[in-house]
Amino acid sequence: MRLFETTDQGSIEIEIDEDIQARQEELAERNRQWFRERGLRAFDIAGSVGAGKTSLIANMVERLSGKHAVGVIAGDVATTYDAERVTGKGARQVLQINTGGICHLDAKLVHTALQKMQLGLDILFIENVGNLICPAHFSLGVEARVVVASASEGSHVIEKHPAMFKSADLVVLNKTDIAEAVNVDLERPIADLQVMRPGLQVVKTNLLAGEGVDQVLAMLKL
């Protein structure tokens, strides 16, 4: 975890007290244990605004809700639209966290939301706040982090956000159908990922049409 402070010298990265860093890891571990004790499989879905996080979650919930009790926590700076989009897809419970101005979720915020979760859920999707910078350094204690990027984010999206993509367990490249219209060659981010994270799996999707969702579910063993 990295902490930035704004002083009269501008924004600077400050030394992290190791106790705080250890405490963040403890908070993530507390969530991990919470999930383990309840047999709940939790996933952090991160990415920029418009990448397709909510769409991915809505698609996964729709496919899973027949045989699973699925919960969703949606994080946003403001509004409850993302929660509303997922409601009606069969999720057992949907909670929205509004962070105010904070640009990421953290283990403590998630833990607070977990206190409001119903018993008996077996899958939980947590939608992180929409950007490819801040969430990188905050572990939520989940089984896997999926980072979603869309073709609209350009050919260099991977290299521009190294910390975020280094923190990913699976990458979803969405809106493949508009790649040509926005003049983006998706082979470039895929190649960049193979350099940055050899072996990391990438799924190309077109979530508006539901394409690629089954492959994401298979990768996550869902």
Add this chain to the structure above:
Amino acid sequence: MRLFETTDQGSIEIEIDEDIQARQEELAERNRQWFRERGLRAFDIAGSVGAGKTSLIANMVERLSGKHAVGVIAGDVATTYDAERVTGKGARQVLQINTGGICHLDAKLVHTALQKMQLGLDILFIENVGNLICPAHFSLGVEARVVVASASEGSHVIEKHPAMFKSADLVVLNKTDIAEAVNVDLERPIADLQVMRPGLQVVKTNLLAGEGVDQVLAMLKL
């Protein structure tokens, strides 16, 4: 300006020392004076990754460089691609700021870059770091902030990022050509802006084709 700190209680907004807030404003004012003394008109171009910030700047530089000495400062977490995209469009000087993990530019970072600028420039475009959250609260001391959003960011992009759009002097809605393909009705963000910021001007663009650039320049009186 708002400052967030991560402690063992998670991320929280902390009380701002008024001296620090005043100091940020002083740093912005120092830039403002720097620009004024040199007859340099400076603009902050903010927006999410892939919104079209670099594309807007490249288009504006191309149109202006015949009769103006244009400079560009490009801010990114990592890489120099944005600076490279603008080079060759006729800009007199292009500087790249890599912030490391910091999710916004601030007046001090810009001031440091200004020390490296050539004399004799009369227009400066500053590309902020790509997201719609962090830059909102940091004034760079420029003449106007342009916030660029693309159709790919969804129908609710304005309401989800109130602080950012409240800080805008002009909003550019880009990638209008793919709005239908990504199932977004652009009248929604435009209506939201009129509620949030009555009278704020909005320009619809398709920057890949150069459409709308002249209108942006006219709005900025360039």
